[in-house]
Structures are given as C-alpha cells and as structure tokens.
Amino acid sequence: MEFPVLSHHGGTRGVTGSCHQLHLDHGVSLLIDCGLEQGADASPGAESAPLGFDVGSVQALILTHVHIDHVGRIPALLAAGYRGPILCSEPSAKLLPLVLEDAYRLSISREPVHVAHYLDILDELIISVPFGHWHDVAVRAGVEYRIRLQRAGHLLGSAYVECDVRLVEGDSRWVFSGDLGSGRNPMLRPVQPPERADVLVLESTYGDRLHPQRSNRRRQLEAAIDHALADRGTLLIPAFSLGRTQELLYEIEDILHHKSLLSDTAASARDGLDWSQLPVILDSPLAQRITSAYRELHDYWSAEARGRVGEGRNPLGFDQLVTVDTHARHQQVVNYLKSTRRPAIVLAGNGMCSGGRIVNYLKAMLEDPRHEVLFVGYQAKGTPGAAIQASEGKQGLVQIDLDGQGYEIRAKVMTVEGYSGHADQAGLVRFASQGAQPASHVVLVHGEQAAKKNLGQGY
Template sequence: MTFPVITHHGGTRGVTGSCHQLHLDSATSLLIDCGLEQGADARPDSSALGFDISGIQALVITHVHLDHVGRIPALLAAGFRGPIFCSEPSAKLLPLILEDAFKLGISSEPAHVTRFLQLLKSLVEPVAFGQWHSLIEQGHLQCGIRLQRAGHLLGSAYVECDISTPEQSCSTRVVFSGDIGAPYSPLLRPVQPPERADVLVLESTYGDRLHPDRSNRRQRLEAAIDRALADQGTILIPAFSLGRTQELLYEIEEVLHLKGLLDTSGAAASDDQVDWAQLPIILDSPLAQRVTQVYRELHQYWNDEARQRLSEGRKPLGFSQLVCVDSHAKHQQVVNYLKSTGRPAIVIAGNGMCSGGRIVNYLKAMLGDPRHEVVFVGYQVKGTPGAVLQAGAEKVELDGEAYPRRIKITTLTGYSAHADQAGLVDFALGAGRAAKRVVLVHGEGRAKRGLASALRSKSAELGCEVDVTVPA
C-alpha cells in the first residue's frame, strides 16, 4: 500500500458527520474532525464512534460545529488521550459547545460533565494560524500541520498536512478544507486558497449552485423586519448558537446604527421612529449568550471592518435593545407574553433547524397565527422540521405532535456560511498550483456531481489535470 491513505468515517453520505483518518503509514495516523451525523444523515448509532482508534496520534479540528466535533465525547470514551489541535478561538469555544452536547446526549450529571470537561481541556492544544507545527518525527516519517483561516466562523480553519519520508524527494501535501466560508461574512477575515495540495479533501455543500449577491443581505433583513412591524407580529429566526447568531446581531446593530437609534455606547438614542426604537431583539439561548461573550473576548480575530466599529465606540455584539433570556422560566414567560400580546419583536433562538431547543416552544405557540413570521437564514437539512417548514408544508411535526401552520415563512438568501461552486473551484484551483487530486465530501450527491463537473471544466480551461473523486 502506498501512503498516505485516507479513510472516511463520516461526511461522505451528506453534509454532516465529517471525520477523516489520514494514515501516514501502517501504524500511524491523524484524525481530522470527529463530527456527528444529523438530520436525514443520522443513523441509529450515529453518536457512536464506529472505528478503531489504535494508531491515531492526534485529532485536528477544523472548527467547532457539532457536525465536525460532536463525536469527540465518544472518542474520549473509547480511550483516546492524544492531543487535540485547533485554532485559539476554537480552543475557547470547544468546551462550551461540547458541554452543551454532552449534557443533552450523554449525561447532565454535574460530576460526569466536570470530568469530561477537565479531560477535554487537558488535551486541547491551540495552534496559531499560518505557522507550521510539527506533529510526528520518527526518523523515517515526519509530519507537520498548518492551520489557515477558512472564513466559515470565528476560528475555523483548513488543515495543511505536510508528510515526508526518506524515499521522497518532495513532501506530500494533503489539505482538508473543513468548511470554506463565503465572501462578505461579518466579523471574519477572507479565506486564502492553499499554496499547494497534492490531495485536497474538499467540502461540497453548495457545489452545484451559485449564491445570490450577499452584499445587500442586511437590507433584505431590514425589509423583513419592517414587514413584521407592519403586521404587528413577531419574527422568529431559528439560528445556531455559534456563528449565525453573532452574524445576525452584528447586522441588526448596523441597521439600528444607520437608523440613528444607537449612540456610540450601544445605548438607544431618542428618536421619533418609535417602532424600531422600541423593538426588542430577544436572544433566547444561554449557549448563544456564552458563545457571543467569547466572540467579544476574541475581537483580535475579527476582520478590519468589525474592529473599526469597536474603535468608534460601537458595540456590534452588545447593544441596548438586545434582551438576553437565561432561565427556562423566563423563556416560558417571554413565549406566553409574545403569544398573548402580539407585540412586535425579533426572537433569535436555537436550534437552527427547529429540531430541538427553545425555538420549538415559540413555534408551538405561534405557528397558527399569520401575524408572525419565521425567517430562515441557514441551511435546513432534509428530515428536520425546519426543512418541512421552509418547504411551505401546511402542518409540521414538533415533539411528535402535528401543528397546523398559518405563520408566514421567509428564507433570506445570502446568509450561507459555505462557499458556493465558484468559491470552491477557486479554492481548489485558484492558487499558484492547482490541487492534483480532489476528493469531494460534505455534500449531497447532486452537489458533489455539480462541483466535480465544474472542477473538471475549469482545470481543462487552465490546462492542468485534476483527478476528482467522490468516495462511496
């Protein structure tokens, strides 16, 4: 067998469950991500590890979404005690994300949670962006990794693995894309393609399509809120706690700032635009609040525009009209208040696919009222209630019970955190040297086929030969 060899333990049948084992020789390997399968991708045992961990020297994390890290508890339960490498922002966010997942999926017993978090934190080793880090030096085998910004969420990275053996005149470069971000993403610095890749394991979430113009998405969000104010209803925005919630807060603060409703301290300014000035922005997710606080602390990783707003005295992720709901009792009070009064409000709550979390209670209370509106700003995995709602179904099942739908449904485009076909092709082929071999993962079959065709066409146009494969 000729090494390196890649074994996929997830992420090949759909858009979740990313987990790839890079075999450096017959006894030594690295694990890139250890994600959970979700939605229609999930199998009955999807939270189980499902593979042998012997020989795995380290785990490298591209970012901390559950479809990339959700099986880490199972990995540790199987006895893995190697280092977990990730960016500094990911190192701060990972315990928050996995504590929540551990409580929901394994045990909420405080002692169990504490032991898990202590073990996790003892293994995590932050790695600076753009610097090579030696992982393995065994005489006959050397391997180093480098993390580069992926533009998907704060701390997200793609992983470059450089592998050398005495038999090679040149090292082998294997690159794992993780999730590649789209341009014009609030807070995030743009992604730069890898300078070289012998093998590129590339995500394909939107490999068959081009995104609409993202530059005016704030205006579309503002228009949706204006409609809700006119209808005297509540806007429900299902959003994951990590990434999308912070983008929404950032853009809502921009709307309020441009309307002159905030002074530079983030406090509401007096104004005759009564509706907007009194509109509560309700963040009903304890996890999202903790994640947002970490985002604030990591402002040195923000892009230039976001840091400029801070220097002007603005508070992009913390302004006066932002109302944070912590306890479950307070959450239920807010649900009942909005249902009974019909007061206009914006509610951001998890989870993003309406398959659990506090958004479900809001939906149960408001699905039958046409004054209200659900605004989707994220990808809805097939098989989730969010996907059913987005398709305009007359009924949706929540917690095993069918609810009739009269609430309005809107999908705002331009909020994808994933690159489209053009962005993915540019990532694979747009650097100084095109990838020699591209392995497509993290996408539905149609998306992979579309991206494969685009990669072959573009490589032929550039006069380079690229081998594109799709794992079974």
Template sequence: MRPPKVMHHGAREGVTGSCHQLWMDDHCSVLIDCGQFQGTDEKTGDDLLALDFPIEGIKALIVTHVHIDHVGRIPNLLASGFEGPILCSEPSARLLPIVLEDAFRLSISRDQEQLERYLNTVEQRIIPLPYGNWFTLHEADDAMCKVRLQPAGHVLGSAYVELEFSAPGTAEKRVVFSGDLGAPHSPLLPDLVPPERADLLILESTYGDRRHEDRSHRRDRLQAAIERALADQGTVLIPSFSIGRTQELLYELEEILHDKNESTQATRSVGEPSEAGSDGAPDIDWPQIPIILDSPLATRFTKTYTELQGFWDEDARHRMEEGRKPLAFKQLITVDTHDEHIRIAQHLTDTARPAIVIAGNGMCSGGRIVNYLKAMLGDSRHNVVFVGYQGKGTPGRDIQTHGPDGGYVELDGERIDIRAGIDSLLGYSAHADQADLVGFVTRMKEWPTEIRLIHGEDQAKRTLAEVLEAKYQEAGKQSNVVIP
C-alpha cells in the first residue's frame, strides 16, 4: 500500500492555523483540525478565517483539541458547505461549542439569532469519540480507514490521532497526527502515553529547540512569587488564558490554601504561636485572601472542567473524593457582569486590599486584565505575575520587558508608567518540550519510518530534526525526518 497523501493547509511554516488534509483514497479525504492563524502568522481583513483549499471530498473533520489555532476556521468551513461530522474526544465535545460561540461573537456576528443557528449546526455535527477505541471512518471495496483518539496531555480533551489504513493483500499502514502534545507534571491531566507504532508521524515542533524549566516544583515557585507580591500589601494580577492555564492556576492555588490551612491547624493544636513571619516568610493572612476569577469565559470553562472530572488524573480525582473542591473552593470569587468587574477593579485600586486576581487575556492585549493594569500598574503596592509566554509586540511582553526597569506600556492608546512589581514564572507551558517530543518517538515499540515536522518555527524544526536523526543513528535505525 502506498503512503497516504497528506497536505498541510496551516501550521506548516509557523505554529498556528493547524489544518491538515489526508486522503483515504483517490476521492475521499479527512481534515485534522481547522485552526485560525494568529500572531505573526495572522492574515488580515477578510482573509483571517478564509479557506485556501477546496472542500470537495472531505468526509469528516477530526479536532485534536479546542484551542483557537486548531478550531478557529470551523465557521468558515461550515459556511463553505462542509456537511460532514466533527469528530473529537468526549471532553472536547463539551468544550468546543463554548470556544466556537466566543469566536463567532468576536469574529463574525453578535446577532443572537444568527449565533443560535450556528451553534445548533455545530452541536448537530459533533460526534464524541471515547478515547482508546477504533472507529471506521471510511470503507470501500479496495480500502478501509479507521480512527482512534488517545489522550495528548495538552489541555482537557486533547488527543493525538491514529489513522489505520488497510487494503486487500497489503500490510496495514498507520499514520499518527500528534496535535499539540502536553508536558508532564500537568495538574488535572494524566501524563501522555505514546502510541505503540506509526509508519508516518506528523509531529508538532513548537518547542523542538528548547527545554522547559523543571515543572515538578512550579507550585512552590508560584507560592513564593505570590508571597513576594502580597508582602507589598496590594493586589496580585495574573493575566491568564481562559482554558487550560486558568484551571491549572486554580488547582495549584487551592493546594496552597489547603496546605496553609492544615499547617495553621497543626500549629494551633500543639500550642505554638500562630504568628506568621517567624520563619522569615511574609506576614500573610492566607485564609482571608480572596481569589478573584474575573473572566466569564474562563468561569464557563472551569465549570465544564469540573463536570468532566472523570477525565482528570488520579490525584485530582482523589482530592474530590476527600471533599475538596480544586476548582470551586471557598475563597474563589467569580465575576460575571461588566458592572461587577468595574466595581471590584475600582475597589481594589482604591483600597489596595491584598487579593489575587486572575483575568483574561493572557498577553494583556485585550479583555478585563487591561482595566486592572491601567488602574494599578502605576502603584508600587500592586504586582503582576506572568505565568505564560508573552508574544512579541504584545502589551504583556512590554510590561514583562520594561516593567522591572521602571519603564512604561501603552494600553488603549494611553501611556502607563510601570511602578508595580513584575514577576515571571516559567514551567507553565502546556506544550511538550524537546525531550518530551523525542520521547514521544523513542518510547514507541516500533519507531516511525517517516516523521514530518510541522507546527514550529524554522529553528525549532531544524533542531528537532537533528536531534531525532541522531537518536535514530544511535539506535541503528534508518531515519527519514522531513520538514514539509
């Protein structure tokens, strides 16, 4: 059997716009993802969501996960006349309509009637596939194609895609699309387990040229950063993305609060003084610190994450069984309406009451975090803690770069001098790094005979290709690592 034909309609020359077309025979094909271009990959004007390929013969769309750079062109795909099913994991089937509703409002229309028609179409097309089971995708006299989704450990519901091709009288061929692979030690999610084999592997390479900072102690680093900030007796601002990062932060903040509470109770039970600061740590009244989640979209995702706890890892489920609420704890305050947002932001600005605020968006280029920043960046009592990558040219990058030197940032056309403290935590990337990507390959029982590297900058792809080729050579295996 000849290798299946694959075309890349995005994430070939950059890291966004993931969209790949694989032919199951001469006339029928399947799409894996249909994502929006972002950042330096972004198109302009009417081309932002445009499709530059014909949809004839595309029988199904498989979604690896619900990040906008993997699903953002679905509205255009539907508008172009695509009538096939949208296949995804069970958690993604719950999360995808929320993502697409928000994207529709921002990019297409806020008309409620039009939105409801669109969402009804989306929900009718979605077919959830349980992890780990094979499903027939295409069947003809001369060819068959089956699909299986496996957890990818990136965000809740993320999957890598296995496609198995068979034809009479020929050996089966297996193609694997990695989607976005997750890093180990992720709160809530089980660690990634690679496939047994692949003849052709389409592999992401976002961090193919670097290693992440150790993730196993990142909660301790988060606690230390927050304690440094709260010692200034002001508000801690954490810009965060609505899905994945926010839920991980809440999980780790609940863990910090739980440990602090147990430590306080243990101290009191043995009659020792309960004064904070005796060990050199800042004097912080943790039980009285409000954790404010100011993002309606993140609140919706968090509620759905909680409802999908059957897909959490063992440790997270165990906490629920103990009666803890990792994503809905007592000190968590959610802010929904705009009026409530303005009132809380003004109150914290006026009083400088110690609080932790998580708000969108993650790179400070819009959303509610901007109002907090405009009000608080000029006050040295407040602090900003970054837990995610800040893209070049974003306000977040400017604050991160110039804030420690007392510089300024422009927000909504207004110059804001930065007097607030600025801290940046590494170890929060949801992507696999170079070692994880290589491990995805070398932990297979049968290594791929061909690897195509996508979803990465040129340097990342070239570096990862060199490392993989060296691993193959070291193992005495023939390598064919391709950059399309």
C-alpha cells in the first residue's frame, strides 16, 4: 500500500458526521474530527453505536471545531479505548467540555459520577494548539508529521487543519477544511486560504448556492423586530446554543443600541416603545454557559467586535439581556409573556423546534397573532420548525402538532436569510484556488450530492 491513504467514517453521505482518517503508515494514522451523523443522515441509535473502525492506529484526534456533527462520537471513541491527545484550538479547548457534557447528559447518562469521570478523561486528553503554529504530533522511523491550525471563520475557535507529512517517498501537505465560514459573522476574523495544499478535503454544504450580503440580513432582522413589536407581542427566535445564538445577540445588541440613541425621534414616539428597556430573553442553560465562555474569549473576536468592547459596550452581556436558568423560572417567563402585553425578544433552543424550551413558548403563543416566530437557520424536513416555516404567507387555517397536540398557527412567521455559518460556492472556490499554490487535488465531503456536483463544476 502506498501512503498516505485517506478513509472516511462519516461526512460523505450528507452534511453531518464528519470523521476522516489519514493513514500515514501501517499502524500509524491521524483522525480529523469524530462527528455524529444527525437528521436524515443518522442511523437509529447513532449516539451510542460503536465507531465501526479500529482506533488502534490513531495517534491523535484533531478537531476542526466543536459542533456535534464534528465531535459527537468522541464518547464512542473513548469507549473503544482511545486515550491519545485531542488537539484543537484554544477557544475550542474551552468550549468542547461544555458541548460534550451537555450531549453526554442527554444521550448517555445524567449520573453525576459518570459525568465527572467522563469530563476528567477529557481534561487529561485535550491539548490546545495556538492558531498559526506548527505542532509536532509524533516522529517515528520513516514517518514525520506535524499539524497547524488556521482560522476557519465558521465558529469561535473553528479551524482548518494543515498536515505536513514527510515520508521516505517524499513530502506532502494535506488540508482538511472542516466547516468554512461565510465571512459575514461580525464577531469572527476572516478565513485566509491555505498557502499550499497537495490534497484538500473540502466541505461542500453550500456548494450549489450564493449567500445574500450581510447588510441585507441585518436590515431584515431589524425589520422583523419592528414588525413583531408593532403589535406589542413577543418575537420568538428558535436558535441553536452554539454559534448562532451568540451571533444573534451581537447583532440584536447593535440594533437596540442604535434605536436607543434615536429614542427621541418622531418614529420612536409613534411606536410607543422604550427600546432601552426592551427585554432580550436568553432561555437556554447551555447557551448561557457558551455565551459566558464567548465573553471570556474576547481576545479571539474580530477587530470590529473588540472595538465595541473598547467603546464600553458589552455585545454578549448588555443590560437588557435576561437569562433564564431553572425550568421553574422558564415556565414563569412563558406564562408572563403569554398573559401580558409586554413586548420582548426571546431566543430559545432548539433551532428546529424539535425539542427544548422553544416548544413551550410555541405552545403558549402560536395561536395569538400578536406574536411572531422568526427563523434564521435551516429547518430540516420533517421537523416542527420546517412545518411552521412553511406556513409563512399562507392564508387560512394551518395546524402544527407539538407533543401530540394540535395548535393553529396564527402568529406571524418570518424567515431572515443570510445567517448560515458556511461558506457559499464562491467562498469555497476562493478557499481552494487562491493560495500561493492552489489545491492540486480536491476531495469533496460534507455536502449533498447536488451541492458536490455543482461545486465540482464551478471549481
């Protein structure tokens, strides 16, 4: 067999479950991501299923970022006996235990002793690697390899992986993109294409489309807030805890900041709202922990975001932000907003309305036209979120089933495009082609077949 050789254990049938193994020699390999297949890609019992491959040769696990579809099978990896290093960026090293602890409690065990043991193992294995610095993984007879993490712009801490392999037969550089950002998240620093790639393993999630401009989405978000609050109702935003919630809070803070500065205008007088007092309710314990970690990691924010902090603003901890921790408090907030006419903005998980605290808000408010549901992310087919989103603009009676009970959708429904965290076709082509030595061989993963086909034709 001629090395290096690449094998895939996920991320090839669709857009989830990324897990790629780079074999460097007999009994020597690297694992890039160990993600869980989700949604339509998932097999029954995927959370607890065995890995399906031997981990004996794996010298290191390298993580591109901490979304579950890239890290969700780490419990299975540990159960298979892996005790090598888990290499990731410094922000990812802080976020990873939060994400995996929550997933472990939901799908494996809530027993405190089990959770503590699991977190202790993770703590021993996680090694943070600074962006832009080469890290020697190991040197064995006839095999040398090192990795470097570069910012990917998809999520705070997200990285693409450069792997230099030096064998007797010659040197090669393999680049694994992970998930590449769209360049429109104002909190994140932009991605720079790799200077060189002999082989590029490239995501293709949005390989068949182009994104709207960031300025358009911000205007749409502000218009959605205005529209919802014109009836003095509640604006419900289903959002995932990691990444999307923090991006939304950042933009909502900016919108409210500027509206407060204009509070004496005639328009503000007409709407009757005191924008400086409008509550923004974050109702998700995990999102709160992650948002707190994001605040501590402000050194990794973009120049724009750090500039706001320098102005004395707190984009992720502003005065109007109200956090809801306990379930009892959650029920109180739901009942209060349902029974009063006080306007509010609520961000609650999960993003596709298939569970989590957003469901109780929907049960309480979907049948009241004063309220509005705002979607800012993809809604998978078959989810309640997709059904609610499909009612947008429809006339007549539309019903939705939530926990076995039917509800009429009388609330307003809107969708704001442009909040995807993934690069579009133009961004992916740029990444692959604009380095000093563009990729000579590209392997497309993490996308539907149509997206891969279109991206391949566009490259």
